[in-house]
Amino acid sequence: MKKYYFDHVATNPLHPDVLEAMMPYFKEEFGNPLSIYEYGSKAKNAIEEAREKVAALINSKPAEIIFTANGAEANNFALRGIALAKQNEGKHIIVSRMEHHSILNSARFLEKSGFVVTYLPVDKKGFVSPDAVRKAITKETVLISVTHGSSEVGTIEPLKEIVKVAKEKKIIVHTDAVATTGNIPVDVKDLGVDLLSIAAHQFYGPKGAGALYVKQGMRIVPLIYGGIQESGRRAGTENVPAIVGMGKAAEMAKAELQMRMDYLKPLRDRIINTLTEEKNVFLTGDRENRLPGHVSFCVEFIEGEAMLLLLAAKGIFSASGSACSSKALKASPVLLAMGVPAGLAQGSIVFSLGMGNTSEDIDYLLKEFPAVISRLREISPFAQGWGDKDGGESCTVKK
């Protein structure tokens, strides 16, 4: 059966050119970058070249890039590293309710260590308001972290405006740009942020490589101590092939960015336009300020995991923010923060497109998905409104 991969927010396939760039570092060039002889210096040079390419993608200086193992490490590093570096100036940090677990759970860890954390509310479309940021700032605030774009609902945040507010009070701003980098323009200078997290596997690069941009001159306490790799800011033998792959993927993303957006947006829009015609299917996130390949809905009266499974049986691979589809058995906190009722959140489904998807793939999706909806609604006790009467409290939202 042909497979239709619509889960690029989970991870992307590796681009064959990226793999090719990595291969020598699995073979002849296996040296440790710290070694002073030839093998080592070749590996070292390869890392520095990759650093330049990653820096170019986000318009930073190479020295401002610290490689990590993934996006989660970059996020943990940013929050804890700045909190520790700044704790003598204040113990308050601000994060939004749109954040990935790696931000939220780092924030919770900091709460246990004596920090106070403000979790910013968001509106129905998932926007963090710059005004809410202004109100949340106290004299103790040392860090604000707001995602650049949400992998769950696709909304792109008004980060520039948020940074402006933060900078009035000279507060450090971090952004989780894991979902955006390589997919839309990300320019640290234009955004004005001090720290920014990225992950290679989100733009056709390898798993095992992420990075934290740290503005020049900013002190940050390491998360992983040891040797002098990454200028002493992140220890451990470097994952040279993955870093090289991240560089190559960054180079390609920079070159192809506009093309990729131009390709994905019409596909995305066709899905959105067609499926929002369906009864009781609601787009989540914003219509315009949206990741180019990102489509997310809540489908009333039915549950996300059941949709995923029936779609998978048709060869269609997608994601859901429903409780039952998450291995933690919790509905997406992002959807709940946006005010989506718990029952409706159970009907979450996310299709995220990538460069491997064709117009025919979309035809197929648009044919199969409504059939899946109908089938599950036939089984659902709520579809006929019975839920209003009893037991279905969680699913009584009406349009």
Next chain:
Amino acid sequence: MKKYYFDHVATNPLHPDVLEAMMPYFKEEFGNPLSIYEYGSKAKNAIEEAREKVAALINSKPAEIIFTANGAEANNFALRGIALAKQNEGKHIIVSRMEHHSILNSARFLEKSGFVVTYLPVDKKGFVSPDAVRKAITKETVLISVTHGSSEVGTIEPLKEIVKVAKEKKIIVHTDAVATTGNIPVDVKDLGVDLLSIAAHQFYGPKGAGALYVKQGMRIVPLIYGGIQESGRRAGTENVPAIVGMGKAAEMAKAELQMRMDYLKPLRDRIINTLTEEKNVFLTGDRENRLPGHVSFCVEFIEGEAMLLLLAAKGIFSASGSACSSKALKASPVLLAMGVPAGLAQGSIVFSLGMGNTSEDIDYLLKEFPAVISRLREISPFAQGWGDKDGGESCTVKK
């Protein structure tokens, strides 16, 4: 020019069979292990299979293995994770002076966070004495971390005896087994340790994969927070290919362990026996309780980096613990802790052998290295004993 790689403690070349095992996960099987559909479950299964193989190598249960990005992360995780989990019971930890930077610098970080750290002295051969451990233990002690084997001088520590002492007081023991795992038998049950760090690139596995063994039932605070990967103990999208490679490398190491030791020890011993015949060349570390492929010397009157460079010019790649050869410009703390005088420590040189080295390689090394020594001694002001008179205070050690 033919290349002679004698720096396996820095990193190993990837075994071609390991790379082959990894390849599908760079191609078709790129899924995110958290996803519930086919791609995801294949990746998930691959990780669990790798976990079983790594567990088998160290005789643990699969559920006791937490994958990390490298050895340094495993070491940081162990020290900080246990310190945080146990801080209400006491704020004293014990580490030895034989430890890798990733242990020592984690310990220093904990000192800044209010912990008291005892740095255990070692003897001339680099042994930590169980008695010193006993004396260091206080009512506040919550963790003892002693390396299993030193990558700098090859000494294998009397870990079982140290664990015995610790267990009299029911204190948790971690060991850094990065240099030993895959090279000598490592059995967590036999050793009796509670936590143990390993790194795949030290046994012909890939860079980008390490692991921390955490004994069943032991609470540890995560270093990287986020999603529920690794049972919520280490977040971030898994580096599936590297983990698969680590599993394959572990499987091979288990099968070949005896053969590898039988192959390397005679090569090692030939180098040691021949070179200790040279005037003013001293073996560092123990002669018997020694990593199978590990040879380390201090060569009097000359400096390590200069040796490395001249050897590299002959195609021989090795390492040194001299200040000038370290990018941090500090002489190996391990050598100093063993009582090697600062000047002699400058003459540190380490040859670490691997399965790619042949008897002919050793012939070549034994021919070229004495010539390098002579050449540098000709340039050295100390070689004629002039150092005794003036200026050469650091290099006046005599046999």
Next chain:
Amino acid sequence: MYSEKVMDHFTNPRNVGDMEDADGVGIEGNPTCGDTMKISIKVVDNRIVDAKFKTFGCGSAIAVSSMVTEMVKGKTLEEALAISKEAVADALGGLPPQKMHCSNLGADALKKAIEDYKSRQKK
């Protein structure tokens, strides 16, 4: 993730539907994940002769509902009440541990349906 049997009952659920002339109806919901099952039974001579379900929930919730309605047919009320969550899970070839708690509501909904039948009889 799921056994073949679960996938079979999920993709081809048996006994889906409402029952116009049900003798008992039971509704059970899991407040955490929102899973909700409605089971309708037809009883003749203390024996369940037909059962139908409607379910809002994940794959295992649907499969459990389907399986329970299959298992219960032809059983006396006492036999039906004795059907445990574990028995349903076993009949499905097992459920993932987390789903045992969260989506395995079939036996509970069935019990409620039988209680509903009994209370209607009393009237």
Next chain:
Amino acid sequence: MYSEKVMDHFTNPRNVGDMEDADGVGIEGNPTCGDTMKISIKVVDNRIVDAKFKTFGCGSAIAVSSMVTEMVKGKTLEEALAISKEAVADALGGLPPQKMHCSNLGADALKKAIEDYKSRQKK
């Protein structure tokens, strides 16, 4: 890591040796890394006519010593004293930043040799 010039002077150092009849000898050491340089000079008519070195240290320390002894030959004492660390590094095509501090002792050892020569003259 090192420039070609550094590698050339390191692998083929010029002017290695002691000088039986030296007019001045200077020794300079870096306590941190232990690098130690000994420079011997022969002086005729206020001009350095020969220079030799012996060095304990890393690649750059040896290259610096070799370069300094080359640079100094034929220079007057005043010219020789004017040779800076930077000038030596430049002549070598640059040194890695950390080595600028740690192994660049040639000019210092040279100064000491000249001082030694001068103090001998005074006697």
